[in-house]
Amino acid sequence: MxxxxxxxxxxxxxxxxxxxxxxxxxxxxxxxxxxxxxxxxxxxxxxxxxxxxxxxxxxxxxxxxxxxxxxxxxxxxxxxxxxxxxxxxxxxxxxxxxxxxxxxxxxxxxxxxxxxxxxxxxxxxxxxxxxxxxxxxxxxxxxxxxxxxxxxxxxxxxxxxxxxxxxxxxxxxxxxxxxKHPFLRRYLALIRARYEKMLNGLGKSGREELDERQAAAGARLEQLEALEKCL
Ligand SMILES: C[S@@+](CC[C@H](N)C(=O)[O-])C[C@H]1O[C@@H](n2cnc3c(N)ncnc32)[C@H](O)[C@@H]1O
The missing domain is CATH 3.40.50.150 (Vaccinia Virus protein VP39)
Structure with missing residues (x-):
């Protein structure tokens, strides 16, 4: 079969x-x-x-x-x-x-x-x-x-x-x-792009909850960039 x-x-x-x-x-x-x-x-x-x-x-x-x-x-x-x-x-x-x-x-x-x-x-x-x-x-x-x-x-x-x-x-x-999976760089770039899109979408709202999400997305973006540099 x-x-x-x-x-x-x-x-x-x-x-x-x-x-x-x-x-x-x-x-x-x-x-x-x-x-x-x-x-x-x-x-x-x-x-x-x-x-x-x-x-x-x-x-x-x-x-x-x-x-x-x-x-x-x-x-x-x-x-x-x-x-x-x-x-x-x-x-x-x-x-x-x-x-x-x-x-x-x-x-x-x-x-x-x-x-x-x-x-x-x-x-x-x-x-x-x-x-x-x-x-x-x-x-x-x-x-x-x-x-x-x-x-x-x-x-x-x-x-x-x-x-x-x-x-x-x-x-x-x-x-x-x-x-260090062979596709890891490509995968990280995709995850990073998602956070960048999220950050662009959130903009500057002045609302506490959205500002917290923005700060968290920014921090994750920095972590992802740091990880990419280690590969
Ligand atoms: C996108 S399909 C994936 C099918 C297959 N597992 C694959 O990977 O190709 C997801 C399937 O999971 C079923 N599903 C989602 N939640 C479920 C649940 N709690 N119990 C049983 N089936 C569920 C959906 O109805 C759908 O048929």
């Missing part, structure tokens, strides 16, 4: 340890479950999807794959359809970092038996990393993937104590920085 994954999802599969039961939360098209089972990476995958349209697409994809014996698509919100002990690996990809943190935080009893988390957060990314380091996970590996001209972070986290991470590293990625 030939399944082409976009580079972003291919990079997610690189961080899925073989031989484990996986739950793919927000599975959408179910490309990931079908790939993981078809290539023998995972013996069993549960895909969870809350939106009716993607749910139907996922069910059809699994039915068409002939792998329905090993892949189950469940309707529901986040980790609610997963029972404690059912999955050893959780994948949450293509969702905002805040949504990922909220999903993980809502189901401590499911997380208790999970060994590995593979996250591919969309902006803002920092809340996903913050959740990991504050909830007994350590960031073991990170990648930056170029897919259709855009850069995507991919994170593998395992159980363990994390070093405290400052806001800059939560946003950029501690392992990407430590390993």
């Amino acid at each position: 030939r399944i082409e994954l976009p580079a972003r999802l291919q990079a997610v599969t690189d961080y899925v340890p073989p031989g484990k039961t996986v739950a793919d939360i927000g599975t959408d098209h179910a490309l990931l479950p079908v790939y993981l089972v078809a290539w023998g990476v995972s013996p069993r995958v549960i895909g969870v999807e809350k939106a009716p349209g993607p749910l139907e697409v996922a069910r059809q994809a699994v039915a068409g794959s002939d792998l329905g014996e090993f892949i189950e698509i469940r309707a529901g919100d986040g980790l609610k359809p997963i029972s404690p002990g059912e999955a050893e690996v959780l994948v949450l990809a293509g969702m905002g970092g805040r949504n990922i943190a909220a999903i993980l935080g809502a189901a401590p009893e499911v997380l208790e038996t999970v060994e590995t988390l593979v996250l591919q957060p969309q902006e803002p990314v920092a809340p996903a990393r913050r959740w990991l380091v504050e909830n007994g996970f350590r960031i073991a590996a990170e990648n930056l993937v170029l897919d259709a001209g855009r850069l995507y972070p991919v994170i593998q986290a395992v159980r363990g104590r994390s070093e405290p991470l400052d806001e800059l590293l939560l946003e950029v990625g501690p392992v990407l920085v430590a390993g």
